Amino acid sequence: MRNRHSHNLSFTNLASMLVCGVLALLITGSSPLTSNLWSAAYGGDAQAQWQAAQRLLQQRSFSAAYPWALAAAEQGQLDALSLLEQRLPSQYQQWQRWRAQFDSSSAGQQALQQLWQRRLRQSQLTLADLQQLWQQQPSAQPRWLAQLSQLRDYRSQPDFAQQCQWPVVIQLQHRRQLERALQMMQAWRDSPLQRFDVCFAWQQQAQLRCGTEDTRQRAHCLPSVNIPDQEVYRWRFSDHGIASANAQAITLTDTSGAAVLLHEMGHWFGLADEYPMSTKLAQRFCQGDYRHPSLNVVVTRSQRLTALQLEALYRRLPWRHAVADWRQLGQLQADGRWLLGSAAANGKAVGLYPVATCDRVSGYYAWRPVAQTTVMQRQEVAHWPALYLTLMQNYWRSVKDPSD
Numbered sequence: 001m002r003n004r005h006s007h008n009l010s011f012t013n014l015a016s017m018l019v020c021g022v023l024a025l026l027i028t029g030s031s032p033l034t035s036n037l038w039s040a041a042y043g044g045d046a047q048a049q050w051q052a053a054q055r056l057l058q059q060r061s062f063s064a065a066y067p068w069a070l071a072a073a074e075q076g077q078l079d080a081l082s083l084l085e086q087r088l089p090s091q092y093q094q095w096q097r098w099r100a101q102f103d104s105s106s107a108g109q110q111a112l113q114q115l116w117q118r119r120l121r122q123s124q125l126t127l128a129d130l131q132q133l134w135q136q137q138p139s140a141q142p143r144w145l146a147q148l149s150q151l152r153d154y155r156s157q158p159d160f161a162q163q164c165q166w167p168v169v170i171q172l173q174h175r176r177q178l179e180r181a182l183q184m185m186q187a188w189r190d191s192p193l194q195r196f197d198v199c200f201a202w203q204q205q206a207q208l209r210c211g212t213e214d215t216r217q218r219a220h221c222l223p224s225v226n227i228p229d230q231e232v233y234r235w236r237f238s239d240h241g242i243a244s245a246n247a248q249a250i251t252l253t254d255t256s257g258a259a260v261l262l263h264e265m266g267h268w269f270g271l272a273d274e275y276p277m278s279t280k281l282a283q284r285f286c287q288g289d290y291r292h293p294s295l296n297v298v299v300t301r302s303q304r305l306t307a308l309q310l311e312a313l314y315r316r317l318p319w320r321h322a323v324a325d326w327r328q329l330g331q332l333q334a335d336g337r338w339l340l341g342s343a344a345a346n347g348k349a350v351g352l353y354p355v356a357t358c359d360r361v362s363g364y365y366a367w368r369p370v371a372q373t374t375v376m377q378r379q380e381v382a383h384w385p386a387l388y389l390t391l392m393q394n395y396w397r398s399v400k401d402p403s404d
Contacts, residue, residue: 047072049068049069049080050072052068053080056068079118082133085136109142120175134146134148144186150185151182153204154203154227155203157201160199164198166198167199167201169200170202170234170235171223172237173237173239180252181237188258188261188265193384196392203223203225203227205225208223209223210240211241213241217240219238219242219251220251221236230248233250236250237252238251238253242255243255243261247292250265262382270294272294273297275357278360282358286299286366287364293395295392295395296374296391297355298313298366299357300367302340304339305330305340307338313329317369319391323352328342328343329342351369353367353370354366354367356377376388
């Protein structure tokens with residue numbers, strides 16, 4: 001396959017193109033824009049050649065468009081190559097050779113990425129259309145595009161809420177955000193959280209109305225077409241503010257990375273923040289005024305407990321099964337009381353370690369089972385302790401099947 005700068009037209013192709021160019025000028029007129037297009041196309045510009053083919057196709061003349069599509073495809077213009085594959089399947093092997101040569105190059109990968117960016121933004125292409133396009137050459141596409149095969153059309157899935165344990169509906173403010181949604185699906189699938197039973201559907205008619213709220217400019221979105229089913233969760237994509245989340249929806253913005261999404265999903269699965277909560281939120285959480293699980297954080301009113309109090313704390317730990325003895329949770333003092341906190345020598349063992357969750361509320365102390373920094377303390381660390389994954393799985397298994 002030749003590159004765009006070394007592309008020399010054969011006499012036959014050139015003659016065909018001259019005829020087709022004259023025909024197109026007669027049909028479309030000879031405005032400066034049209035003249036510039038044909039000049040660039042004759043000069044070997046692959047994108048201009050494809051545009052010339054498209055103009056002729058609009059006149060329902062594939063025979064006239066063919067030489068231009070062929071010239072563009074030979075240089076790796078993927079839209080033109082797709083047209084030839086569709087219209088001339090008898091020459092499929094030739095088209096596949098060209099595609100393989102181009103796909104293997106870095107320029108080919110970049111062109112393929114750009115092709116899919118255009119496709120994903122085209123409102124006339126439905127989810128079914130995109131899935132069909134992906135299936136034509138799945139191995140050559142950007143890796144995250146494989147998530148198209150896992151995405152369902154929410155409108156055609158009336159029982160979507162019953163199809164998995166965590167049904168997630170994707171809602172976009174703009175069609176261009178579909179690419180980002182697929183990349184986020186891939187990030188989830190590459191993370192330890194992929195072990196949870198999550199399924200995805202795209203609500204193509206959500207038509208989000210987004211703005212910001214509070215002094216931190218958190219993104220807030222509402223769909224024009226609401227989802228009445230409270231058993232589904234939502235990923236929303238906004239171009240306003242910073243990411244936000246609640247028990248049913250995670251709203252991501254253009255600046256939100258995958259680490260933000262996975263951290264917020266950690267909340268959905270039962271984990272609490274391990275960095276200092278805002279004063280308002282900490283006052284509620286640290287005083288026990290919450291209804292969601294907190295599998296990784298417990299709160300006490302004192303750092304020193306009696307033996308009986310320490311035993312009681314041990315019994316209410318969500319992770320007590322991983323601690324052999326209640327005495328591993330503190331250090332015995334001369335007055336017979338226990339200073340909370342596992343010994344430093346056991347820093348790699350599961351125990352009781354101070355965490356900053358309640359630092360903004362006086363008289364409350366927060367503790368977690370591990371000493372290492374986790375994703376719930378710093379999103380970019382992306383460390384998911386094996387214990388946390390076990391706690392989340394066991395909790396939700398018991399919620400779904402209390403007899404288990």
